[in-house]
Amino acid sequence: MKLITRDTDYAVRALCFISGSKKNRVSVGELVGVLKIPRPFLRKILQILNKKKLLKSYKGQGGGFALVKSHDKILLTDLMKIFQGPLKLNECVFKKQVCPNIKTCKLKKKIDKIEKYVISELKGITLAHLL
Amino acid sequence: MKLITRDTDYAVRALCFISGSKKNRVSVGELVGVLKIPRPFLRKILQILNKKKLLKSYKGQGGGFALVKSHDKILLTDLMKIFQGPLKLNECVFKKQVCPNIKTCKLKKKIDKIEKYVISELKGITLAHLL
DNA sequence: GTCAATGATACTAAATTTATATCATTTGTC
DNA sequence: GACAAATGATATAAATTTAGTATCATTGAC
Ligand code: SF4
Ligand code: SF4
Numbered sequence: 348m349k350l351i352t353r354d355t356d357y358a359v360r361a362l363c364f365i366s367g368s369k370k371n372r373v374s375v376g377e378l379v380g381v382l383k384i385p386r387p388f389l390r391k392i393l394q395i396l397n398k399k400k401l402l403k404s405y406k407g408q409g410g411g412f413a414l415v416k417s418h419d420k421i422l423l424t425d426l427m428k429i430f431q432g433p434l435k436l437n438e439c440v441f442k443k444q445v446c447p448n449i450k451t452c453k454l455k456k457k458i459d460k461i462e463k464y465v466i467s468e469l470k471g472i473t474l475a476h477l478l
Numbered sequence: 479m480k481l482i483t484r485d486t487d488y489a490v491r492a493l494c495f496i497s498g499s500k501k502n503r504v505s506v507g508e509l510v511g512v513l514k515i516p517r518p519f520l521r522k523i524l525q526i527l528n529k530k531k532l533l534k535s536y537k538g539q540g541g542g543f544a545l546v547k548s549h550d551k552i553l554l555t556d557l558m559k560i561f562q563g564p565l566k567l568n569e570c571v572f573k574k575q576v577c578p579n580i581k582t583c584k585l586k587k588k589i590d591k592i593e594k595y596v597i598s599e600l601k602g603i604t605l606a607h608l609l
Numbered sequence: 610g611t612c613a614a615t616g617a618t619a620c621t622a623a624a625t626t627t628a629t630a631t632c633a634t635t636t637g638t639c
Numbered sequence: 640g641a642c643a644a645a646t647g648a649t650a651t652a653a654a655t656t657t658a659g660t661a662t663c664a665t666t667g668a669c
Contacts, residue, residue, distance in 0.1 A: 348481060348558075350567040350589055353627065359585055374645065387629050394647065407636025410645040423585075427479075436481040453608045454490055454554075458481055461599050468592050477584045484658065505614065518660050525616065538667030541614040 350465075354430040357384050358392050359423070362401070362474055366418045372411035392430075399429050419475040427469070434469070436462040481596075485561040488515050489523050490554070493532070493605055497549045503542035523561075530560050550606040558600070565600070567593040 351359075360382050365373045375393060379386045393412055396402040401421060402412045414421075427434060437458045439446040449455060482490075491513050496504045506524060510517045524543055527533040532552060533543045545552075558565060568589045570577040580586060 348483075348562055348565070348567060349569065350479060350592070351585075352479075352625095353572065356585070376645085385628065388627070390646080391628085397646085404646060405636085406634070406644090406646045408642095408644045409637060410635085412646090423588075431479055434479070436479060438480065441484065448491075454482075454487070457554075457599075457603055457607065461481070461596055464595060464599075465592055468588075468595075472588055476588065483656095507614085516659060519658065521615080522659085528615085535615060536667085537613095537615045537665070538669095539611095539613045540668060541666085543615090 351427060352431055354388075354392055355426050357382070357389060358396060358426045358430065359474070359477055360384070361389065361393065362396070362414070362418075362421065362426075363478055365402070365412060365414055366474060367478060370411075372405055372409070372413050374411035377411070395429060399425075401425065401429075417475075418478065419473045421474040422470065423472040423474070423477070424466075424469050434466050436465060482558060483562055485519075485523055486557050488513070488520060489527060489557045489561065490605070490608055491515070492520065492524065493527070493545070493549075493552065493557075494609055496533070496543060496545055497605060498609060501542075503536055503540070503544050505542035508542070526560060530556075532556065532560075548606075549609065550604045552605040553601065554603040554605075554608070555597075555600050565597050567596060 361378055361384070364378060364381060375386060375390050378384070378389060378393075382389070393402060393404070397404040397412065400415055403415050404410070404412050424434060437455060439449050439452075439455055446452070492509055492515070495509060495512060506517065506521050509515070509524075510520060513520070524533060524535070528535040528543065531546055534546050535541070535543050555565060568586060570580050570583075570586055577583070
């Protein structure tokens with residue numbers, strides 16, 4: 348029942364730091380020093396963010412990562428989708444089979460309603476709100 | 479990002495069936511037939527519900543399980559607490575250490591707000607609503 | 610006493626989350 | 640161009656949580 352996983356959390360922290368940094372590139376080494384995130388894990392996260400065009404990477408000496416968009420254009424839900432998959436609070440799929448009750452299930456309806464609210468709230472959160 | 483886990487879901491289904499049954503006791507065998515839940519897993523779930531006083535069990539031939547309270551007194555959150563632990567959408571605990579940012583973290587504040595709503599909604603759901 | 614039911618408990622398997630490790634590639638500096 | 644400092648790509652491993660199984664003991668109606 349965890350809304351965000353650790354990689355999303357780490358991504359938020361890293362992006363926040365990069366956004367707040369005066370340099371226009373920040374290296375993994377610097378981030379590791381500040382954020383205390385295990386280096387290889389953070390590296391993986393940043394590489395994914397680069398692939399997904401939320402960061403631009405620069406190789407070679409003096410390289411690092413920089414934001415691509417302004418902080419108010421980066422949505423928390425972008426990160427959640429990247430690291431956690433689709434925004435859903437209930438799958439109703441067991442062993443790759445959709446639950447047969449799905450059409451009528453009242454529990455699902457209740458959860459769907461909650462989900463709708465949660466997602467709408469999440470969608471309003473940008474990186475700028477998290478600085 | 480799953481609000482309820484499978485055991486909670488199974489518990490809901492089992493309780494709903496028991497509640498709707500004309501008999502005053504329902505055996506695991508009958509439930510397995512109807513709900514298609516793996517027998518040993520369902521047994522475990524029912525035994526827990528018995529221990530937690532949401533069901534009363536009857537041993538021996540003709541035995542089974544019966545509701546203890548009326549269906550509008552059984553809360554979904556009771557089940558969630560039993561099978562999923564405390565109602566929380568974010569722990570902010572990594573490797574048994576509370577996150578040092580917890581006092582000031584804006585992400586946490588956002589999630590806390592969402593959590594508050596979610597929990598208040600969940601608390602309003604009884605078994606009666608799920609029949 | 611037998612048999613059909615649950616109680617207690619230990620174990621196993623699968624899936625997801627959280628990392629780690631290694632080698633290749635790029636690029637700035639000398 | 641050699642070198643070093645950075646990321647890219649990718650494979651693997653460890654830890655945790657979720658899901659499911661197996662076994663034997665106990666109870667109670669008949
Ligand atoms: S029983 Fe309802 S909530 Fe559970 S999986 Fe089926 S549809 Fe979804
Ligand atoms: S950074 Fe914020 S949200 Fe993440 S664990 Fe720390 S306090 Fe919680």
